[in-house]
Amino acid sequence: xxxxxxxxxxxxxxxxxxxxxxxxxxxxxxxxxxxxxxxxxxxxxxxxxxxxxxxxxxxxxxxxxxx
Amino acid sequence: xxxxxxxxxxxxxxxxxxxxxxxxxxxxxxxxxxxxxxxxxxxxxxxxxxxxxxxxxxxxxxxxxxxxxxxxxxxxxxxxxxxxxxxxxxxxxxxxxxxxxxxxxxxxxxxxxxxxxxxxxxxxxxxxxxxxxxxxxxxxxxxxxxxxxxxxxxxxxxxxxxxxxxxxxxxxxxxxxxxxxxxxxxxxxxxxxxxxxxxxxxxxxxxxxxxxxxxxxxxxxxxxxxxxxxxxxxxxxxxxxxxxxxxxxxxxxxxxx
Numbered sequence: 066x067x068x069x070x071x072x073x074x075x076x077x078x079x080x081x082x083x084x085x086x087x088x089x090x091x092x093x094x095x096x097x098x099x100x101x102x103x104x105x106x107x108x109x110x111x112x113x114x115x116x117x118x119x120x121x122x123x124x125x126x127x128x129x130x131x132x
Numbered sequence: 133x134x135x136x137x138x139x140x141x142x143x144x145x146x147x148x149x150x151x152x153x154x155x156x157x158x159x160x161x162x163x164x165x166x167x168x169x170x171x172x173x174x175x176x177x178x179x180x181x182x183x184x185x186x187x188x189x190x191x192x193x194x195x196x197x198x199x200x201x202x203x204x205x206x207x208x209x210x211x212x213x214x215x216x217x218x219x220x221x222x223x224x225x226x227x228x229x230x231x232x233x234x235x236x237x238x239x240x241x242x243x244x245x246x247x248x249x250x251x252x253x254x255x256x257x258x259x260x261x262x263x264x265x266x267x268x269x270x271x272x273x274x275x276x277x278x279x280x281x282x283x284x285x286x287x288x289x290x291x292x293x294x295x296x297x298x299x300x301x302x303x304x305x306x307x308x309x310x311x312x313x314x315x316x317x318x319x320x321x322x323x324x325x326x327x328x329x330x331x332x333x334x335x336x337x338x339x340x341x342x343x344x345x346x347x348x349x350x351x352x353x354x355x356x357x358x359x360x361x362x363x364x365x366x367x368x369x370x371x372x373x374x375x376x377x378x379x380x381x382x383x384x385x386x387x388x389x
Contacts, residue, residue, distance in 0.1 A: 072185040093186045097195050099228035106223045124185075126224045130167070130194045131182020131210055132157040132295065132322075132344045 067119035078117065085112035087123065098127045141368070143340050145317055146233075146265045146286040148204075150177045153334070154364045155206065155319060157344025161353065164193050170347050171201060173357040180206045180235055180342070183225050195229075206267065208235035213248070215255035222259055234259060235289070237269035245295040249276050253283060260284035269321050272302070274309040281316045288316055289342060292333065293323030296345055300329040304336055311337030327356075327363035334367025335375070 066077045071091065078087055084100065084107055100107050101124040107115050117123070142149040156176040161167035171179065179198055198205055207225035212218040215238065222234040236255055240248040247270050259266050260283060267287040268280045277288045290310055293299035300323060301307055311318050320333035321342040330341045341364050350356035 097228055098186050099224040099226075101220060101224055104220060106220070106227050108227060124220075124224070126183045126221070126228060127186040128181040128195050128205070128207060128225070128229060129184045130158040130161060131184075131208060132159040132180060 067117065067121075069117055069120075070122045072123070072125055082117050083113055084115040084117060084123075087117055088112065088125070091125070093125050098125060100125050141372070143317060145178075145267070150204075150340075151175075152177045152361075152364075153340040153368060154330075154360055155179065155321075155340055155342040156347065156357075157208075157342065158194055158198075158348075160345040160348035162348075164197055166353050167194070167348065168197055168201070170353040170357040171197075171203065173354050173361065174347065175361050176203060178204045178206050180208050180344070181229075182208055182210050183221050183228070184211075204233070205229050205231055206233055206235050207231065208237055208269075209255075210237050210239070212238050213240075213251070214238065215251040215258065218251070218255040219258050219262075222255075222264060223262070226264070232263055233265045233267065233286075235267045235269060236285075247271050247291070249273070252276075253279055256280055256283045256285050267319065272306040272310070274306055274313070277310045277318070278313060281314065286316060287319050287339075288314070289319040289321035291322040292320055292329060295322045297323060298325030298346060299323055300325050301332055301336070304332065307333070307336045307338065311339075314339075324360075327359040330360050330363040331367035331370070334364055335370050337371060340364075 103122050143153045152175045154174050154176050155178045156174050157180040209218040209221040218238050226232050238248045238251040239245045256266050256268050266285045268285045269289045272290045280288045292301035317339035319340045319342050320338040324330055324343040324346045333341050347353050347356045
């Protein structure tokens with residue numbers, strides 16, 4: 066297992082998991098979401114190719130009501 | 133009539149024409165139905181959204197609403213404290229929402245929510261170089277406004293007063309200094325409390341007004357949205373018409389004999 070920080074919370078995932086699989090497990094693959102891994106934006110098309118390393122920081126953002 | 137005037141006098145930001153000079157922020161509305169009625173009544177064609185963690189409640193509803201109403205999205209970087217944070221948030225917004233327009237805001241602290249000038253300018257330079265259309269929220273500082281325009285911002289957005297205060301335009305002279313030397317559209321952003329504030333912004337030469345809670349937290353948001361639409365149109369017309377100079381002594385409007 067690997068430890069990954071998702072939006073500030075520590076979570077465990079299987080070794081070798083891709084970003085696409087991680088998002089699928091979290092249920093956050095909908096339209097209008099964008100993802101950064103260790104401070105770098107990962108385009109939606111690259112999600113299946115990016116393998117998440119132990120200790121990675123994943124940020125998942127979406128639009129909400131705001132000023 | 134006001135609508136006919138607006139048709140001939142569009143706001144142009146980065147080559148994109150907007151018939152409405154009122155930009156609305158979606159924060160503060162009690163629910164989406166209230167927001168929808170206010171947006172429609174305001175006539176706005178450009179509306180801000182914030183970027184937040186995807187597990188936050190109420191994520192997608194506002195996007196669907198804005199797409200349904202055909203309103204252009206203006207994501208912001210609200211909540212960011214540094215240039216690096218704002219740049220990453222802008223890049224995520226571009227990826228999530230498929231727009232390179234960004235309302236850049238970097239706040240110095242929670243109590244004032246005033247713009248952090250150095251981080252804002254640094255982020256603006258980085259984002260312009262990265263191909264963004266940057267609308268920069270800034271203090272009512274005429275020098276910083278010039279620097280942001282020189283950095284390539286598509287619009288510069290000075291505050292009238294701190295966010296959410298409804299204190300109106302605290303330094304009208306500074307706003308007029310900014311508009312008098314502007315090379316890009318100037319949008320009065322933050323501090324608007326009521327319709328006269330929005331009209332004053334336009335009379336001072338601003339090209340548009342951005343407001344949220346003045347409408348969304350009014351007792352009757354829909355009616356206040358109407359008031360703001362008229363205020364912005366009225367202030368714009370007054371600016372174009374050219375006001376009479378202010379005088380110390382009375383001057384009779386009819387001949388003495």
